[in-house]
Amino acid sequence: MFNTTEIIDKALSTLTANDVIFLGKGIPSLIPTRVLEHEPLIFVTESGLVGKWTISNEPTNTEDSNGNYVTLTNGSVVMGSSEIAEIITGRHIQKYITCPDKIGTCGSFVMKEHGLGFNESLTRFVDDIICVMHLLDDEGNSNFVQTLDDNRIKFTGTGTIITEIAVFKFSPQGLKVTELIPDLSLKDLQIKIGIEIDQDPDMIPMEIPKRCPLGVIDKIFKSGEEALNDVPDGAVVMIDGFAGPGGMAHHLLVSLRDQGAKNLTIISNTAGIARVVNFGTPPGKLVIDHSILIDNKQVKKAIASYPVSPSSSSPSSFELAYKAGEVELELVPQGTLAERLRAGGTGVESFYTPTGAGTLIAEGKDTKIINGKEYIRETGLKADFCVIRGHQADALGNVTYKGTSRNFNAVMAPSATITVVEVDEVVPTGTLDPESIVTSGMFVDRIVIRPKDFSPYE
């Protein structure tokens, strides 16, 4: 019979590098104690912790899901409830480790507390649920029951149940034993838990693998060229920035131009007007912006809120290409653009907004009257790649911005499959204040340091 630490190690053996794991109350809250500081795992709790931590004997300002005082490990972040919700609904969690109160033979489970916690959304948006629990409760009653109490809220999902003597898999189709400790028969197990249960045809003896750390997080790339090497033709690419050169990943834009991927759809506030506006550009120079991609014939379509030059006498590259019929445009109001980006990263398929109702923007879109006001339905935006501009990053990918350079960066980062950040410097993990990190490392895949001698002007 295995002990609680061994059950935890068994659960840890199912994790893979870079997993983001939501930890429930009870046994799961002990899991961070078995993980090394530099392992590429990110834990998330109901209380708002993101990263890793150790349980503290002294009162701190931070608690885990079980109400224990904790000390955050370097590189961890504190978030509010709505950001935790966004991580869940945006499907940024790979595994949910929980400790149910009772499991039914139907494959559903109930929790100890009345109510829901995060369980309804977790079981809906996380595909792999790992239950770590004891076979019997404190009174010696089985935690496995034929029929769940109808008065309690049931949760259904797919995953694994790890106990001290057996491992089960569960799904809406029911429960099956997949591993059993060698000196026990299925019959013994059935007597212990008091229910009839089937074994999986591939059932194996239960063993606890030796805890083997998953390596070290390394997201730092040597150059923009290396970080954007795999952008395919036809990719959707989010490009941060507001209007001028601030908050724009100039070095990555040059890398993307040199890499040469064609037929790109770019999602950005402008489609490149910094060059024609030229705020603060030295005389005789041109600032790098989206125009270098358009001039290089890499762009098929832009989704933007401000695609044209403020002056018709100095049209932008995109404007000229649009007039020549070489590019398509989807015009989006600025607030709607921010909201569509946020939707993409938070699992929102579409939303109703009053912005643009009754205008050309509403053409072809669902409309709805809510409390006498007209709303239109807009959809979330996702991308294959996102290039953003941070100020400082740590090796885990936690990012802070500088002044108004923040703009669309923070809302874009969670919405792309691969987010690449260009930063001024990489600082030692633990340097950035966990209260002030704007973009969590879970949303950042690749980090490139802007070369010291790089000029944003051509």
Add this chain to the structure above:
Amino acid sequence: MTGNKLYTSCALAMRDIVNGCTIGISGNEGGGEPLGLICQLATMHLTNLRIIYNVPVIKQTIGSRMIHQMISDDKISELITPSYPPSEAFDVNTKMVKNTVVNFIDHSYLAEKLRIKGAGLGGIFYSSDSIGDKEYLGLNMDVALIKSDKTDTLGNTVYSGSNRNYSPIMAIAAHTTIAETNDLVEIGTLDPECIVTPGIFVNRIVLTSEKSRID
């Protein structure tokens, strides 16, 4: 607009709360509960309140005791919460405690409904396989009672550790946000890059009294 946001007591900051109000209270398992404001609310002669509060399940807190007291005093008609602690008075069949209806909502959906309201959206749909086309609507909130670590006189606010929880999202969603802060600081003290809740979302500020800190 220059209006002074500082109030010398919880009673003054909360005196215009009326019967039937929807009130959000921040907190998670005791962390980030505005104790002074909750205790004041429990003493007020109000009825038919709709309370949005994440009732602690692991430990009994002053907040949960006050909510139970208010339920006993028949002041709350509806409690909207992700979790409800085991209570002998809670009837799982009717979802009632005494005369209070308990409406359970998952944390994720509660947070999102508050954000829908705060962001001025009409409703949202999740990209989901199974539940599909269920629309989530905003949740109206008249007053938010939130707990701040540091607030400047403009209402700019930062939090401390896991005490952050529902405070920022409730501040955005509510018509009137009352922040109980541990530390009232001069304008300019807080780093503009690190302020979590901008002052535009905070209408009234009360300093935590030593008494409620000890409690």
